Amino acid sequence: MDRIWNRGERDRAARMARARAAGLGRIVEASRIGELLAAVLVPGDRICIEGNNQKHADFLAASLAKLDPAVIHDLHVVQSNLALPAHLDLFERGIAKRLDFCYSGDQGVRMARLVKEGRIEIGAIHTYLELYSRYFVDLTPRVAFVAAHSADREGNLYTGPNTEDTPAVVEGTAFKSGIVVAQVNELVDRVPRVDVPADWVSFVVKAPKPHYIEPIFTRDPANITEIQVLMAMMVVKGIYAPYEVARLNHGIGFDTAAIELILPTYAESLGLKGRICRYMTVNPCPTLIPAIESGWVEGIHCAGSELGMEAYTAARPDVFFNGPDGSMRSNRVFCQLAGHYADLFIGSTLQVDPEGNSSTATANRIAGFGGAPNFGSDSRGRRHVSKPWLMAGREAARPGGGTMPRGRKLVVQMVETYREKMQPTFVEKLDAWKLMDEFGLDLPPVMVYGDDVTHLVTEEGIAHLHRCATVAEREQAVRGVAGYTPVGLARDRAAVEGLRDRGIVQRPADLGIDPRLATRDLLAARSIKDLVRWSGGLYDPPKRFRNW
Amino acid sequence: MEHLVFEFGPYPERPRPAAAVIVGVVGSGNLEALCESAPLGGRLRVEVSSSVHGFGNTWKAVLGDFADRVRLPDLLITINDAGATPAVVGLRLAQAAAELGAA
Numbered sequence: 001m002d003r004i005w006n007r008g009e010r011d012r013a014a015r016m017a018r019a020r021a022a023g024l025g026r027i028v029e030a031s032r033i034g035e036l037l038a039a040v041l042v043p044g045d046r047i048c049i050e051g052n053n054q055k056h057a058d059f060l061a062a063s064l065a066k067l068d069p070a071v072i073h074d075l076h077v078v079q080s081n082l083a084l085p086a087h088l089d090l091f092e093r094g095i096a097k098r099l100d101f102c103y104s105g106d107q108g109v110r111m112a113r114l115v116k117e118g119r120i121e122i123g124a125i126h127t128y129l130e131l132y133s134r135y136f137v138d139l140t141p142r143v144a145f146v147a148a149h150s151a152d153r154e155g156n157l158y159t160g161p162n163t164e165d166t167p168a169v170v171e172g173t174a175f176k177s178g179i180v181v182a183q184v185n186e187l188v189d190r191v192p193r194v195d196v197p198a199d200w201v202s203f204v205v206k207a208p209k210p211h212y213i214e215p216i217f218t219r220d221p222a223n224i225t226e227i228q229v230l231m232a233m234m235v236v237k238g239i240y241a242p243y244e245v246a247r248l249n250h251g252i253g254f255d256t257a258a259i260e261l262i263l264p265t266y267a268e269s270l271g272l273k274g275r276i277c278r279y280m281t282v283n284p285c286p287t288l289i290p291a292i293e294s295g296w297v298e299g300i301h302c303a304g305s306e307l308g309m310e311a312y313t314a315a316r317p318d319v320f321f322n323g324p325d326g327s328m329r330s331n332r333v334f335c336q337l338a339g340h341y342a343d344l345f346i347g348s349t350l351q352v353d354p355e356g357n358s359s360t361a362t363a364n365r366i367a368g369f370g371g372a373p374n375f376g377s378d379s380r381g382r383r384h385v386s387k388p389w390l391m392a393g394r395e396a397a398r399p400g401g402g403t404m405p406r407g408r409k410l411v412v413q414m415v416e417t418y419r420e421k422m423q424p425t426f427v428e429k430l431d432a433w434k435l436m437d438e439f440g441l442d443l444p445p446v447m448v449y450g451d452d453v454t455h456l457v458t459e460e461g462i463a464h465l466h467r468c469a470t471v472a473e474r475e476q477a478v479r480g481v482a483g484y485t486p487v488g489l490a491r492d493r494a495a496v497e498g499l500r501d502r503g504i505v506q507r508p509a510d511l512g513i514d515p516r517l518a519t520r521d522l523l524a525a526r527s528i529k530d531l532v533r534w535s536g537g538l539y540d541p542p543k544r545f546r547n548w
Numbered sequence: 549m550e551h552l553v554f555e556f557g558p559y560p561e562r563p564r565p566a567a568a569v570i571v572g573v574v575g576s577g578n579l580e581a582l583c584e585s586a587p588l589g590g591r592l593r594v595e596v597s598s599s600v601h602g603f604g605n606t607w608k609a610v611l612g613d614f615a616d617r618v619r620l621p622d623l624l625i626t627i628n629d630a631g632a633t634p635a636v637v638g639l640r641l642a643q644a645a646a647e648l649g650a651a
């Protein structure tokens with residue numbers, strides 16, 4: 001008997017025929033979305049509802065949540081972010097059953113409840129790169145629901161600056177005989193540029209409202225504290241300067257915003273311009289504007305965009321990756337890869353244990369990973385060299401550790417010893433262990449492993465963890481910068497002073513930092529309005545950030 | 549309001565700062581510290597008024613490390629605290645020490 005080699009294509013053709021039979025063409029009216037979903041979905045389908053950090057196919061998500069679970073059920077959801085209530089309504093209502101994802105954010109508590117009630121079966125919690133990779137291995141969506149800014153009558157899509165995950169989702173689906181449904185804000189005669197070609201798109205729906213975008217990367221400089229300024233000074237003088245870190249990835253918290261805002265002031269005074277922070281892989285965070293305008297940052301590739309930064313990025317094509325139409329294009333996969341192979345990652349976390357492992361997991365909440373584990377790990381497949389990579393590699397080499405010289409990525413965790421409400425950041429045991437027991441996970445959900453961390457920065461100083469010779473020494477280095485938390489108070493004072501003599505633990509004074517400079521006056525911009533001014537009026541902050 | 553008093557030293561004689569030094573402001577999560585010379589038999593005395601109760605041991609540890617670092621005799625530090633974290637306390641004291649020329 002002849003083997004059939006195109007079951008997927010035949011299946012897609014059958015679904016498309018059902019839609020045609022219902023009188024649906026490539027452009028579908030929003031009022032008929034229910035009919036479209038009924039035509040193209042079957043129980044057990046693997047689906048992705050594009051839900052990224054920022055951009056959401058919210059109309060499609062809400063429409064899917066209204067399906068009749070007697071007809072469509074047991075869907076397997078494979079998508080990066082579970083951010084909208086509708087995403088979980090699918091499980092609560094029995095339309096979807098299995099879930100493979102990366103990040104849940106605000107929905108983490110409700111997700112934990114649904115898992116306990118047996119309504120969600122979690123396949124695995126991934127990093128972004130892992131999940132996108134699995135779209136091309138064993139988790140290819142059968143039907144993908146994506147969001148774009150506009151479409152033409154043929155179905156060509158323009159994503160605008162928030163391209164984000166769309167290319168990965170569409171490619172995985174369209175090239176494995178899947179169906180791609182796009183919601184767009186507007187139908188136009190001609191899209192400004194083609195981000196997704198029409199023949200990869202099965203259906204286009206103009207949503208009743210523009211898709212939701214969350215401005216999650218805007219940090220108001222008004223909220224940056226003097227402690228954050230002090231830590232930023234330590235990072236610049238104690239890490240960026242000696243290693244000459246030119247290519248790096250910044251996290252998105254206030255800690256790294258403080259670093260960005262002291263480049264034109266403090267770093268300038270140290271004569272570091274042109275030697276550090278030249279190329280970044282990060283979203284277009286508004287706090288980068290002063291460093292860009294004063295010539296520090298020369299190039300930025302973005303995973304997504306940021307509300308209000310559209311005109312600014314469009315006006316700086318030498319810095320950002322903009323299309324022939326003039327607007328920026330982001331791409332989370334490429335940005336994650338670029339960051340993985342950069343020389344340094346710096347970010348914050350919620351908990352750090354004495355081994356230097358860190359986690360954002362807290363009890364009763366399944367938060368997931370996002371991108372930090374990939375950014376925040378040594379890239380062991382890297383082969384090209386740079387000064388910081390070679391220097392860190394030499395420092396990490398151990399007697400008896402083999403004869404082969406290697407490089408090493410700088411992975412920096414930047415935390416205050418206490419978070420708000422006097423919650424210690426340093427703990428003897430991560431909550432991740434509790435979460436593992438509670439949800440029957442195979443491993444504790446660790447964001448960045450201790451042996452990947454080269455530097456731990458707190459207001460107490462810098463611990464150069466990769467230079468510690470033994471695990472015991474490393475533990476004392478962690479405790480040595482853990483301040484007055486119980487973990488810090490339990491340090492062996494003599495051992496920590498020994499590490500200080502060897503420069504493995506450095507206090508602000510050891511770095512020659514004048515604590516009197518650690519004031520908000522050091523910030524190149526102290527408010528959102530200052531950022532608007534630096535941008536020459538190009539930055540247009542969302543209303544909630546305007547207080548003038 | 550919790551009132552705490554700590555004394556450290558005595559420390560060897562050294563030139564006294566001419567003028568009093570004040571750092572910080574009383575505001576949520578912040579503190580004000582006034583440092584002035586006082587006849588304390590070579591000791592360093594810290595008087596804390598804090599809006600937050602129950603952190604006596606933490607104050608003792610933070611202030612003890614500070615005193616041990618600067619070793620300033622006959623210094624009275626008066627702190628009005630509005631819930632500063634140990635990080636903020638440490639920074640304010642470091643700023644005061646720098647002003648006093650003991651950094």
